Amino acid sequence: MFPRREVTRGTLVYAFQRLVLITFTAVVVSSIVFIGVHQLPGNAFASEHRATAGTEAALLHHYHLDLPWPQQYVLWLEGLAHGDLGESLVNLGTQITPLLLREVKVSVTLGLAAVLVTIGVGMSLGVLAAIRQNTWVDYTASTAAVIGYSVPSFVWAFLLILLTVSGFYAWTGGAIYEDIGWGKIEQIPVPALALGLPYAAIVARLTRASMLEVIRQDYVRTAWAKGLSARVVILRHALRNALIPVATILGPLVTGIITGSVVIEYLFGIPGLGQEFVTSILSRDYNIVIGVFTFYAALVGLANLTVDLLYPLLDPRIRY
Amino acid sequence: MATVVPTTLEVAEELQIVGGDQLPEQVTLWQDAWRRLTRNRMAVIGMVIIGFFLVTAVVSFVWTPYDTWRQALGITYSGPSLAHPLGLDDYGRDILSRVMGGAGIALSVGVGASLVASAIGIILGLLAGFYRGKVDVLISLLINISYGVPDLLIALILVVLIGRGIQNIILAISITAWLGMARLVRGQTLALREREFVEAARSIGTKNLKILSRHILPNALGPIVVQATYLVPAAIIFEAFLSLLGLGVPPPAPSWGRMAVEGYKAIQIAPHIVLAPCVALSLTVLAFNWLGDGLRDAIDPRMRR
Numbered sequence: 001m002f003p004r005r006e007v008t009r010g011t012l013v014y015a016f017q018r019l020v021l022i023t024f025t026a027v028v029v030s031s032i033v034f035i036g037v038h039q040l041p042g043n044a045f046a047s048e049h050r051a052t053a054g055t056e057a058a059l060l061h062h063y064h065l066d067l068p069w070p071q072q073y074v075l076w077l078e079g080l081a082h083g084d085l086g087e088s089l090v091n092l093g094t095q096i097t098p099l100l101l102r103e104v105k106v107s108v109t110l111g112l113a114a115v116l117v118t119i120g121v122g123m124s125l126g127v128l129a130a131i132r133q134n135t136w137v138d139y140t141a142s143t144a145a146v147i148g149y150s151v152p153s154f155v156w157a158f159l160l161i162l163l164t165v166s167g168f169y170a171w172t173g174g175a176i177y178e179d180i181g182w183g184k185i186e187q188i189p190v191p192a193l194a195l196g197l198p199y200a201a202i203v204a205r206l207t208r209a210s211m212l213e214v215i216r217q218d219y220v221r222t223a224w225a226k227g228l229s230a231r232v233v234i235l236r237h238a239l240r241n242a243l244i245p246v247a248t249i250l251g252p253l254v255t256g257i258i259t260g261s262v263v264i265e266y267l268f269g270i271p272g273l274g275q276e277f278v279t280s281i282l283s284r285d286y287n288i289v290i291g292v293f294t295f296y297a298a299l300v301g302l303a304n305l306t307v308d309l310l311y312p313l314l315d316p317r318i319r320y
Numbered sequence: 321m322a323t324v325v326p327t328t329l330e331v332a333e334e335l336q337i338v339g340g341d342q343l344p345e346q347v348t349l350w351q352d353a354w355r356r357l358t359r360n361r362m363a364v365i366g367m368v369i370i371g372f373f374l375v376t377a378v379v380s381f382v383w384t385p386y387d388t389w390r391q392a393l394g395i396t397y398s399g400p401s402l403a404h405p406l407g408l409d410d411y412g413r414d415i416l417s418r419v420m421g422g423a424g425i426a427l428s429v430g431v432g433a434s435l436v437a438s439a440i441g442i443i444l445g446l447l448a449g450f451y452r453g454k455v456d457v458l459i460s461l462l463i464n465i466s467y468g469v470p471d472l473l474i475a476l477i478l479v480v481l482i483g484r485g486i487q488n489i490i491l492a493i494s495i496t497a498w499l500g501m502a503r504l505v506r507g508q509t510l511a512l513r514e515r516e517f518v519e520a521a522r523s524i525g526t527k528n529l530k531i532l533s534r535h536i537l538p539n540a541l542g543p544i545v546v547q548a549t550y551l552v553p554a555a556i557i558f559e560a561f562l563s564l565l566g567l568g569v570p571p572p573a574p575s576w577g578r579m580a581v582e583g584y585k586a587i588q589i590a591p592h593i594v595l596a597p598c599v600a601l602s603l604t605v606l607a608f609n610w611l612g613d614g615l616r617d618a619i620d621p622r623m624r625r
Contacts, residue, residue: 025468033477040481146362146613150606152557154564155598158580158587166588259470263561267584277473278565281480289477297468 014320015309022301027080030294034076037286038069063089063287076290085291090283096291100273104295106182107261107272110195111303113188114257117196118203123239123246125200126207130242131234133212141204148201153260157194157267164190182270191268195260199253203246210242244315247307254303258296273299353542356618363614369607373600377424384417389572397590407592410582415596418574422597425575426556426604429490433555436494438501438548445505446532450513456506463499471496472561479567486569493558501547508540542619549615553608560601576601 060066063086064075079086088094129141164178178190214220215238223233262274269275273292280288312318347355357363386393392412399407406415448459466474478492512518513536521531562568563577571578576597583593 022468025465028465029469036477036481146609147602147606150553150609151602152560152605154560154577154580155602158584158594158598161587162591162594166591255467255470259472262470262472263564266565267581277476281476282566293469293473296470296473300468300470 008319010320011309011312015305018301018305018308022298022305025301026294026297027077029297030080030290031073031077033290033293034073035069037290038072062092063087080294085294086287088280088285089287090280090285096288099288100276100291100295103271103273103276104299106270107258107265107274108299110188110191110261110265110270110272111254111257113192114195114199114261115254117192118199118253118257120200121197122200122203123207123243125204126246127211127234127239129204129208130211130215138208142208145201145204145208148204149198151198153194153198154263154267156197157191157264160190160194180268182268191264191270195257195264198260199256202249202253206246206249207242210245211238214238214242240314247311247314250307251304254307255300258300258303349542353615353618357614360614360617362610363618366607366610366614369603370611373423373604373607374427376420377427380417380420380424384414384420386414386417388418388421388574389413397586397593399590399592406596407590409579409593410586410590415579415593418579419576419596419600421574422576422579422600423604425486425569425573426559426601428486429493429559430552430556430604430608432490433493433497433558434548434551436490437497437551437555438544440494441498441501442505442537442544444498445502445507446509446536448502449506449509450528450532450536452510459502459506463502466496466499471499472558475558475562476565476567479562484567484570486573489559489562489569492562493555497551497555497558501544501551504543504547505540508543509536512536512539546612546616546619549608549612553605553612556601556605556608 057066064072067075076086083097085096085100088096088099125141125145129138129145132138161178161180165180169177179187180190181187215234220233220238223237228237261272262277264270265272265274266278273295276288277292277296280286280292312320380388390413393414394401394404394408394412396408396410396412398404401407404414404416406419409415409418444459444462448456474496475492478495479488482488482491518531518535521535526535559568559575560577560580563575564581566581568577569575579597580594580601583590583597587594
C-alpha cells in the first residue's frame with residue numbers, strides 16, 4: 001500500500017536530534033521531580049517503620065539520604081547515566097531499572113493494542129460515514145463518534161466489564177466469561193477497547209471530514225471513470241490521501257492513550273508502569289516515582305518520534 | 321445636454337434601502353454568534369443539560385434528599401426503590417443524593433479549573449506571542465517539556481505534595497491544563513500583532529499593556545471561549561481520574577469518580593452503583609462537548625457568510 005522510501009541522511013540526522021531532545025526532556029523532568037521530592041519535610045523511614053535511631057540512620061545512609069540534596073542529586077545523575085535508577089524505598093534491595101523495564105513492556109503491549117483499536121475502529125467508522133454521507137449510516141456513525149469521545153475510558157471499562165464478565169457469564173451459564181487480569185492473550189482486548197474507544201471516536205470524525213474532501217477531487221473521479229472497483233478507489237486512492245490530516249493527531253493521541261493507561265491498568269489490575277506509579281505514589285516510594293517519570297518521558301518522546309518518522313511514508317512530500 | 325447625476329442618497333431612497341425597516345439590523349459579532357448558536361440543535365440540547373446539572377449542583381449545596389454522607393439508610397446494595405430512586409450503595413448511602421452532590425463537585429472543579437487554566441494560558445500565550453524573543457523561547461520550552469510527560473502524572477504528584485482539598489485539585493488540574501490555551505493564544509497573538517490596527521495603536525503611543533488588553537485579547541476571544549468550553553469536560557474527566565486512583569477530593573465527598581470505583585467492587589451484584597455516577601458524568605461531558613462544537617461553528621469566522 002505504501003511506496004518504498006529509502007532512509008535518507010536527513011532522516012537519520014533528524015532522528016538523532018530528536019533523540020537528544022528526548023533524553024534532555026527525560027532528564028529535566030525527572031530532575032524537577034527529584035528536587036521537588038527532596039524538599040519535602042521528614043524522611044521516608046521516620047514514622048512508618050518505627051525504626052530505632054540506629055536502623056533509621058543506617059537506612060538513611062544506605063539510600064544516601066543523609067547527604068545534602070545537591071550531593072544526592074549528583075549521585076543520582078551518575079546512576080542515571082549508567083541506566084541505574086536506584087533502589088526501592090519500600091522494598092529494600094529491589095532494583096528499580098529492571099522492575100520498570102519489565103513493566104514498560106506490559107504498558108507498551110497494552111498501548112499498541114489500544115492504538116490498533118483506535119485506528120481500526122476509527123478509520124472504518126469514518127470511511128463508512130463518508131462514503132454513505134447523509135444516510136442513516138452517516139448519522140449513526142457520527143452520533144456514535146460524539147458520544148464515543150464524551151464517554152471516558154474508565155466508563156467504557158465498566159461497561160465492557162459488565163458485558164464480558166457478568167453479561168457473558170449469565171447468558172452462557174458460566175461457559176464463557178472474561179477473566180480480568182493480565183498474562184493471557186485473551187485478556188488484552190477488553191482493556192485495549194476501553195482505552196482506545198474514546199480516541200477511535202476522534203479518529204472517526206477526522207477521517208470522515210477528510211474523506212469527504214478527498215472523494216470530491218478530480219483524481220478520484222478519474223479513478224471511478226477508469227472503471228476501478230469501489231474497493232480500489234476508496235482504499236487505494238482516496239483513503240491514502242485522506243489519512244494525511246488524520247496522522248497529525250496521532251502524536252497527541254498516543255500521549256492521551258499513555259495517560260489513560262494509568263487508570264485502565266489500575267482498574268484491570270494490569271502490572272504496567274501506570275499501576276506501579278499509583279502504588280508507589282500512595283506508598284510514598286519516591287525513588288520509584290522518579291524512575292516512572294523518567295520512563296514515561298522517554299516513552300512519550302519515543303512514541304511521538306515513531307509517529308513523526310512514519311509520517312513521510314504517508315505523505316512523500318514530507319522529508320526531514 | 322446636462323445630465324442630472326443622482327446623489328447617493330437619492331439612489332438609496334429610490335432603492336428603498338434607507339430609513340425604516342429596510343436598513344439591515346445592526347448586529348455585533350457576539351449577537352450574531354449567539355443567534356447561530358441557538359439555531360444549532362445539539363448546542364441547545366447541550367445547554368439545557370448543562371443548565372439542568374448546574375441547577376442540581378446549586379441545589380445540592382443547600383439540600384439533597386438525604387445527607388450525602390449518611391450511611392445505613394436501608395439494605396446495602398439495594399436497587400432503585402420509591403424512597404431511594406437510584407438505590408443505595410455499599411455503605412447504604414442514598415445514591416441520588418450523592419449523584420447530586422457529585423454534580424456540585426464536578427462542575428466546581430470543571431468550571432474552576434477551566435477558568436484558572438485559561439487565565440494562566442492567556443497570560444503566558446500573550447507574553448510569548450507579543451514579546452517574542454527570549455520570553456517566547458522560555459515559555460515555549462516550558463510548554464514543550466510539559467507536553468513530554470503525561471499530564472495525569474504531574475497532577476497526581478502535585479496532589480500528593482499540596483493536599484487533596486477541592487481548591488488544590490482545581491490548582492493541580494489547572495497547572496497541567498493551560499498548555500493548549502497558551503499555544504492557541506500565542507499563535508493568535510503572533511498573527512494579530514502584525515495587523516494594521518495594532519500598528520496604528522502603537523503609532524499613537526499606546527502602552528503595550530493596553531495594546532494587549534484592548535486590541536489583541538478581544539480579537540482572540542472567539543477561539544479562547546471555544547477552548548475554555550472544551551477545558552471544562554476535560555477537567556471533569558481529570559477529576560474523575562484522580563478520584564478513581566484514590567487521590568481526588570477526600571471521602572466522604574461524593575465525587576463521581578470515587579463513587580464509580582467504590583461501586584466497582586460490587587459491579588456484578590449491584591451495577592447501579594457504578595452506572596449512576598458514570599451516566600451523570602458522561603452526560604455532562606457530552607453536553608459540554610456539544611456546546612463547544614456549537615460555539616466553534618458559531619464563532620469560527622471561516623463559517624461566516
